Amino acid sequence: MSFNLRRFGAVFHTLWPSLRAESRSGNSKKRLKVTAPVPSLSAPDFEYVLETGFLTDMGCVRQRNEDAFTVLSPTNGPTPGRNLLALVADGMGGHRAGDRASRLAVETIGRVFLAATPPVDRRLAEAFQAANRAIYDEAADDAALSGMGTTATALVVSEGAAWLAHVGDSRLYRLHDERLEQLSEDDTLVEGMLKKGLLTPQEAKFHPERHVLARAMGTHARLEVMLAPVPLAPGDSYLLCTDGLHDLVDDEEIRLLLLQHGPQAACDALVALARQRGGYDNISVVAVQCGMPDLHTSDAPPTRDVVQQFHE
Known part of the structure; x- marks a missing residue:
């Protein structure tokens, strides 16, 4: 079953007790249910701090923002600045339903992840399944919420390991x-056709059904989740975004803006560029930079105070 995307609302909050470090090995990407075997990742031993930037925008056409995002980061604990959960979600299902789905995903994933039993990868899998069921x-x-669902893309960094x-x-x-790589895989019908050789990359980019999802959170009782270890090194930057950004700003432009700016300035510039090109969807971005403690010179502090903010 596939689903047409409609987007609009946003949610942001930060609240985080410290994560404990976990040790992993392996680097394969897997789709799994919470009961499936979980791959592992070796945590490198190096010093770093995490800096974040974030921004959501209703865009130039929509009357409501159905995006949601969260950044959970410690401001205390034994190793402040080394642990983080960042998440973006893009709701679908209409005026009320899309907003509710993305908000429920963000709230449930954050709550369940914090309460779940380690290791970190299993906590993520549990949190995604709980949000899907909710x-x-x-x-x-x-009945007013029938057919609602949402995308959900999360990055977790915990003591040198990332997922x-x-x-x-x-x-x-x-x-x-200085090289940009997309780590997630688009769960769309067009992406499936591209992988099968039925479309060229250029045809896929402009296909009229490129936003029809093949998989979304909340549309079935069980969910297949892409769960994969993420390489982490000092100097790396990460960007989570909804399709309101990547539809209008290409990979090379994302790369250059991440190179030229700190996390918050990059988010501001990316959203501004998407708006200049029509901003026909909601736009949400979260940037995370893994920096060396002695070279910490970005436009934002390494950690943030506890904040809750909801955009109606």
């Missing part, structure tokens, strides 16, 4: 050695 059950109980969890067509990018 959205699915709420839609089943309320991606993903469903939908929001994205996670990594900038390493």
Whole structure:
């Protein structure tokens, strides 16, 4: 079953007790349910601090923002600045339903992840399944919310190890050695056709059904989640974004703006560029920079105070 995307609302909050470090090995990407075997990743031993920037914008056409995002980061604990959960979600299902789905995803993933039993990768898998069930059950109980769902793309960094969890067509990018790589995979019908050789990359880019999802959170009782270890090195930058950004700003432009600016300035510039090109969808971005403590010179502090903010 596939789903047409409609987007609009946003959510942001930060609240985080410290994560404990976990040791992993391996680097394969897997789609799994919470009961499936979880790959592992070796945590490198190096000093770093995490700096973040974030911005959401309703865009130039929509009357409501159905995007949601969260950045959970410690401001205390034994190693402040080394642990982080960042998440973007892009709701679908109409005026009320899309807003509710993305908000419920953000709130549930954050709450369950913090309460779940380590290791970190299993906590992510549990949190995504819990959010999927919460959205699915709420839609089943309320006819006005029928068909609602959301994308969800999360990055977790914990004591030198990093993980991606993903469903939908929001994205996670990594900038390493001035090269930009998309780490997530778009869960769209067009992406499936591209992989099968039925479309060229140029045809896929402009296909009229490029926003039809093949998989979304909350549309079925069980969810296949892309869960994968993420390389982490000093100097790396990461960008999570909804399709309101990556539809209008290409990879090379993202790369250059991440190179030229600190996290917050990059987010501001990326959203401004998408708006200049029409901003026909909601636009949400979260940038994370892994910096060396002695070279910490960005436009934002390494950690943030506890904040909750909801955009109606």
